[in-house]
Amino acid sequence: MTTSPTSRQISDPTHRPSRRSRVWPRYIPLVGVAIVFIFPLLFMFMSSLKPDAQILADVRSFRAFLPVGELSTDNYSAVFDRVPAWRFMANTIFVVAMVVGFGLIVNSMAGFALSRLQWRGRGIALSIILATLIVPFETIAVPMVWWVAKLPWIEFQDFIPTLTTGWLNTYRVQIIPFIANAFSIFLFAQYFKSIPKELDEAARVDGASWFTIYRKIIVPLSGPAFATVAILTFLPVWNSFLWPIMVVQQEALRPVQVGVQYFFQLETAWGEVMAYTSFITIPVLLFFLVFQRAFVSSIASAGVKG
C-alpha cells in the first residue's frame, strides 16, 4: 500500500506545519487591528483631496477610503489661505524641540539622581513626584494661568536686561512648564536601575564624577529610554490645545492644534479640515517611524522589568 504524502503528514504526529502556515493565523487578527488603525488615516488623506460634497457622499460607502472621484489639491491651497499654517507649524516644531530637548536633559538627570545616588529622602521625593501623576492637567490649568501671568522674566531691550512680569503670549509659557515631567522621571529612574551598579563603582574608583558617570556611562547605555521619553513627550506637546488657547493670544505664536478650529465656522469646510489635519499629522508619523524600533524595544524591556 502506498501512502500519499498528504495522508502521511496528517497521520504523522511528529510532523510540524510549515512556518508560513503557522504564521498566517496570527497575521489575520493583526491585519484586522492594523486596518482599524490605518483606515482613519486613510480616510483623512483621501478626503483631503476631495470636495466637501463628495466627502459627505462617499462617507456612506467604501469609496471614502479610495482615491476616486474628483481629486485635487484645492483643499490644501485653501488651508494656506485661511490659516498661517507654516507659521503654526514652525511654532510647534520650536516648542516641541525645546520641551523634548530640555525634558530629556532635566528628567534623565532627575531619574539618575533618584536611581543611582544615595541620599536621604530619595524615596519620599520619588513618591511625591509620582503622586503628581494623579492630578489631571485640566484641574490645575486655571491656577497655572494665574501664576504664569505673574511670573517674572528678564528681557533684553537694546541689549539691556530688563525685569518684566508675566509670561503670557510667549514661547516660554508653552515650553518651561512642561519640561519637568513626572512620568519621564519615573521611566528614566526605572531604566537606570537596570544598569549594573558595578559600572558606577568602577568609574568612581577611577575618579569619575557623578556627572561623568551620568554622561559617559548611563546615557550611552540608555538609548531606548531616551527614545521612549522623546516620543512620549513629543506627542502631548504636539497635540497641546487647551494650554495655548488659554495663554497665547497672538496669532503669530499659536501652535498647529489651535489652527484646527479655524475651519469650524457656520459651515464646516470638511475638505480643508482633512487637508490641515493631514498636514499636521505627517510630522508625527515621521517622528514615530524614526524612533519606533527604540520605542518598542524600551517599552518591551520596561514591561519585563516592571
Place this chain on the structure above:
Amino acid sequence: MRRNPWLGIVAGLGAVTLTLAGCGSSDGSTDDGGAGGNGGLSTLKLWYHGAGNDAERTVVEQQIADFNASQEDYEVVLESFPQASYNDSVVAAAVAGDLPCLLDMDGPIVPNWAWGGYVQPIEVDQAILDTWLPSAMGYYQDDLYAIGYWDAAIGMYARQSVLDTYDIRIPTSDDPWSGEEFEAILQTITEGGEFDYALDLGVNDVSEWYPYAFSPQLQSFGGDLIDRDTYLTAKGALNGPEALEWGNWWQGLFEKGYASTTEQDGNPEFLEGRVALQLNGNWGGVQALEEFGDDMLFLPMPDFGEGPVIGGQSWMFGISATCEHPEGANAYINFSLKDEYVADFTTALGLIPTTEAAAAMTEYYQPGGALEPFKEYSERFALIRPPTPAYSVISSVFTKAAEDIKNGADVKATLDQAVAEIDADIAANDGYGN
C-alpha cells in the same frame, strides 16, 4: 587641556534662555492690559472670534483701518481667535487680568460676563440706539454692555412646489401655521413617502443650537427656560404643564418618524431634496436660493399657542472692565456703528442688518429682498435668551434635556431633573445678584 562639561551645559542653557527671552513676544510689545503707547497713540487691543472667517474679518479690519486713520489719540489693534475656543481664551485672560480693551461676545453670555466683572457698560449715542434692532443690544440690569452689527433669525425652509404637491397653504407672519396644522402637515408629508423625513431640525449640532433653535418652541407653547420675573428658578417654566406639552410634542417628532434623530453634518438633506422642510437660520438662505431659486420659501415658525417665537441675539462688541481707556474704546464702538459697515457685514455673512438704512443698502434685505422675511421675523418674533448670568448653565442643561427627550427619556422626569440642576446652580451662586 581637560574641558569642564558643566561649562558646555551652562553655556547651552544660557543660549536657549537668551533665545526664549528674545522671542518672548513676537511683536516686541509689552503686555499692558490692552492699552499701551505707540508713537503718542494709545493702543486698544480688540479681540474677536472670527479667525478663519475671512469675509467677516475683512469688514472688521476695514472698520479698524478707518478708525485708526481718523484718530490722533487711539490705535485699535486686532487679534482674531477661533470661535470654538474663544470663550475659554477670554475667561483665562480674565483670570490672569489680561483682558484687552475691546472684545466681542455672543449675546447670551453678556449677562454672565457683566456679572463676573469682565466687561463694563458702554456708552452709545442715543440717536444710534433709537434706530438699532433691539435684539442686537446686550443689556444686563438696565445697562448696555454690548452692541452688534447684525442679528440672526430662523425660519422654516420650504419649497413652493412641495407645498403645492401636498396642498399645504403658505403661512404668513399674521397667519402662521398653528400647532395642529403643523402636525397634520408633517403627517401628510411623512405618509406621502417621497422624502426620507418631513422635517430637518439640525439635531446633530448639539451645541448652542439647541437652546437657540428649540427653546423658542417651548416658549411658543407657553413655557420658558426660567421664570423671567425673578430669574431665581426654572420651576414651573421648564417643567410646568406647557413645558410638558412641549416635551411630548418634541419627542413625538422623532417617535412618529417626522424627523431623524441622527442627521448628517452640514445638513445637506434639504438642499439634496431628501427632506421637505427644514428649520434653519438666515445664514443658509443665499445657498438655498442658489439651489432652488424662486421655488424657495422662508416661512414663519408655527404658533403653538403663544404666537411664533424665534431666538434672538448674536455676536456683539463691548469693553472690558480693566480697559484703561474706556473713552477711546467707546469712541471706536460709536465710530464702527455706521450703516455702511452694518451693510458690509450683511453682505459678507448673509445676516440681518441692524438698521433700516443699512438694510436698504443690501441686496437681500432691502424692501422686497429675498431674505427680507427673516428681518420681519427678527423684529416681530425674536425673544432673547434669558439675560441672566445663569444662562451658560441653563443652556447646557436644556441641551442635555432636549437631547435626552429626543432619544426617548421620560419627559416629566427629564424636565424635573433639568429644573433641579438649574435651581441648584442659581442657589450655589446666591441668585447671581438677582
